[in-house]
Amino acid sequence: MTVSSRLFSLFYQEITNYSCLLVYFASINREKMKQIAIAIHGGAGTILRSSMTESKELAYREALQNAISAGYSVLEKGGSSLDAVQASVMSLEDCPLFNAGKGSVFTHDGTHEMDASIMEGKALMAGAVAGVQGVRNPVELARMIMEKSEHVLLTGKGAEDFARHMNMPFENADYFFSQFRYDQLKEIRDSDTVQLDHTDKKFGTVGAVALDLHGNLAAATSTGGMTNKRYNRVGDSPIIGAGTYANNNTCAVSCTGHGEFFIRSVVAYDVSCLMEYKGLSLREACDIVVQKKLVKIGGEGGLIAVDTHGNCVLSFNSEGMYRGWKNSGGEDGVEIYK
Ligand code: ASP
DSSP states (O other), rough: OOOHHHHHHHHHHHHHHHHHHHHHHHHHHHHSSSOOOOEEEEEEEEEOGOOOOOOOOOOOOOHHHHHHHHHHHHTTTTTHHHHHHHHHHHHTTTTSSSSSGGGGGOTTSOOOEEEEEEESSSSOEEEEEEEEEEEEESSHHHHHHHHSSSEEEEEHHHHHHHHHHHHOOBBBHHHOHHHHHHHHHHHHHSSSSBOOSSOBBBBOOEEEEEEOOTTTTTEEEEEEBBTTTTOOOSSSSSBBTTEEETTTTTTEEEEEEOOHHHTTTTTTHHHHHHHHHHOOHHHHHHIIIIIIIIHHHTTOEEEEEEETTOOOEEEESEEEEEEEEETTTEEEEEEEEO
């Protein structure tokens, strides 16, 4: 071998070693790169393609996309999962298409009684509110209860007094009025039944779950409950463990569906328990609870969930669920039907 070819081979060897090192460090970095993820829902139920117009579907898709962006942009900037789920849920509460905040359904007495909750998975802090009227963003009030009171769940007039004390925004009845929702009430007011969000049996509750850069999980849910509800009926949405749950050891969950069944099945906590005590994956745990346990007792609805790796699961046993998700692994989507 000539001197020059020996030099070339040495040089070649060095280059190869160097590129191997680069590949090695890149893979370590990728491993260390933290995931962020968000998933949202705008209710589950009998949502059929046949009963949807093109413009209505577009409006729903746009609202879901806006809610994802509101939460994801918080996460991208290094913000907390709590801030992210609150931002997403507030965006849905402000949209009249969903049964929460502005779009809440009517009670039997022609009022709007709203429920909401929020939870974070690091210290297991939670806040919830049930049966409040006039509060513009019930999820914001739930957060305030979590952070500025010694309590977890406040209800009715007391919760409203607390909201006023905290200078939270209130709206008058006009803000919550829509002819469409009023017609839904008129249809069934004289009957003894309560009804889900729409005449086509849809649960319009909204919710969000998120994982932030610091590995913290959070979940939030907000609803107007069921049309024609009375006697201060409260569903699963403000019940920690039923409609909402978050735990950094397992997952964050937000539910939508026939609340009475979700309370009896302690749905959100059950998903977390199956992961924690049985070592199941998020997908396995959600499927057992939604597709088996709930179905067995006749509980219609679904849930969204995220785990500590940023995996999102959106599972439902009804015809459809308004839903969307996005994670830093490049997965995202907005879907309505099965
Ligand atoms: N889960 C809610 C409730 O029972 C309803 C819904 O999801 O739309 O109050």
